[in-house]
Amino acid sequence: xxxxxxxxxxxxxxxxxxxxxxxxxxxxxxxxxxxxxxxxxxxxxxxxxxxxxxxxxxxxxxxxxxxxxxxxxxxxxxxxxxxxxxxxxxxxxxxxxxxxxxxxxxxxxxxxxxxxxxxxxxxxxxxxxxxxxxxxxxxxxxxxxxxxxxxx
Numbered sequence: 001x002x003x004x005x006x007x008x009x010x011x012x013x014x015x016x017x018x019x020x021x022x023x024x025x026x027x028x029x030x031x032x033x034x035x036x037x038x039x040x041x042x043x044x045x046x047x048x049x050x051x052x053x054x055x056x057x058x059x060x061x062x063x064x065x066x067x068x069x070x071x072x073x074x075x076x077x078x079x080x081x082x083x084x085x086x087x088x089x090x091x092x093x094x095x096x097x098x099x100x101x102x103x104x105x106x107x108x109x110x111x112x113x114x115x116x117x118x119x120x121x122x123x124x125x126x127x128x129x130x131x132x133x134x135x136x137x138x139x140x141x142x143x144x145x146x147x148x149x150x151x152x
Contacts, residue, residue, distance in 0.1 A: 035061055039115055039144050042066055046112040051101045051133055052119030056082030059094045062115070070111075072099035101129035106136045113142050120147040 001009075020026060025041060036042065042065040050059045053071030055078045063069050063086075071094065073079055079096045086094050099105055101116070101123060114133040120126040133143045 036065070038146055039113065042113070047110070048113045048115065049106070049111040049136060051104070051114060051116040051129065052122070053096060054078045054082065056086055056094060056096055058115060058117050059096070060086060060089070060091065063091050063094050067093065069094045071096040072101070072104065074098070074100060102132060104132045104136050108135055109138045110136045111141060112138055113144065116145040116147075118147055120145055
């Protein structure tokens with residue numbers, strides 16, 4: 001593919017996505033600085049899934065703003081640490097459970113928001129985990145994945 005052909009493909013793709021760039025709820029709109037800017041907007045009736053939640057730090061930040069957060073992770077020891085910390089802090093709307101991002105044990109369209117922060121690079125097939133996240137997210141919901149891999 002030539003450079004100009006590639007440019008045409010990119011242009012056509014973004015022409016189909018113009019709606020993502022419009023309005024106050026655009027993922028690219030400027031928001032007040034917030035630790036949760038990457039997942040906002042949050043609504044009080046939302047049910048959120050935190051994939052590869054570790055010790056529940058993202059769940060802890062989101063929980064005060066939504067109805068329920070469910071966190072899943074492969075590592076039971078991290079889940080125990082998180083559950084104890086969240087229990088001691090008085091969080092009653094966070095449930096942490098053992099699970100695999102590549103095979104999420106939830107029915108289709110179970111969550112309003114599915115988040116995954118800093119974990120995709122640990123997964124052997126991140127595309128499979130992302131497909132599972134999309135499957136369990138409601139059609140009018142959002143999947144938000146944030147990760148960074150340092151250059152070698």
